[in-house]
Amino acid sequence: xxRPAIPAPAPTQTALRLERVARLPEGxxxxxxxxxxxxxxxxxxxxxxxxxxxIRFDRWGEALxxxxxxxxxxxxxxxxxxxxxxxxxxxxxxxxxIRRSARRAGAGRALLGAVVAEATAAGYPRLxxxxxxxxxxxxxxxGFLRAVRExxxxxxxxxxx
Numbered sequence: 168x169x170r171p172a173i174p175a176p177a178p179t180q181t182a183l184r185l186e187r188v189a190r191l192p193e194g195x196x197x198x199x200x201x202x203x204x205x206x207x208x209x210x211x212x213x214x215x216x217x218x219x220x221x222i223r224f225d226r227w228g229e230a231l232x233x234x235x236x237x238x239x240x241x242x243x244x245x246x247x248x249x250x251x252x253x254x255x256x257x258x259x260x261x262x263x264x265i266r267r268s269a270r271r272a273g274a275g276r277a278l279l280g281a282v283v284a285e286a287t288a289a290g291y292p293r294l295x296x297x298x299x300x301x302x303x304x305x306x307x308x309x310g311f312l313r314a315v316r317e318x319x320x321x322x323x324x325x326x327x328x
Contacts, residue, residue: 183274184235185281189225191217192233194240202264207299210243213262222247228258228289234265234278241269242278246285249295251319258291258326263298279309287326295320 186192191214199210216222224231224245234242244263248256260282265275286294295314298306298321307313311322 182237183241183277185277186233186235187281188231188233192235192240192243194235195243198240198243198264198266201266205267207264209262209264213243213245216262222261224261228256228286228291230282230285231262232278232281232285234274236269236274241266241274244278244282246282246289246294248291249319252295256291258286258289258294259320260294260296263296275305276309283324283326291326294324294326296322298322 195210195214199214202208202210213222222245224247226248229245229247231245232243233240234244242263242265245261247259247261249259251259260279263278263282265278283294294311295317296306296311297319303313303321306322309324311324314320314323317323
């Protein structure tokens with residue numbers, strides 16, 4: 168059974184502010200330190216990609232979002248065309264991270280909802296992600312399906328226009 172592609176907002180999301188960004192936002196270094204402290208490198212890789220110019224989230228079908236809470240930046244996540252999908256034009260969730268103190272309060276769903284909405288608007292038929300095992304339950308609760316025979320992805324979300 169598929170769940171809705173864009174999760175319903177949680178009641179605690181009222182203090183959150185989502186923005187599409189064209190540069191790494193204020194508070195990024197602190198958020199990256201939080202990710203590093205939990206053993207995740209996705210924001211270090213985001214910074215490396217940004218500085219090298221390899222991924223700037225500025226091409227067709229791409230977007231980078233920052234999620235702010237009352238005390239600053241609580242999450243980041245992006246969308247790109249999936250480079251591992253061969254000839255298929257699919258979307259990919261990239262560099263997605265929610266501050267540990269903001270988890271289980273609706274922040275992840277709010278940020279992922281923005282990525283899903285952007286992917287749908289871009290016309291991607293599916294959205295893929297390669298998530299760490301610790302995030303499998305989150306993606307599955309948000310309607311993603313465990314990927315089977317999908318090179319370079321742990322989960323997929325079929326999208327409808």
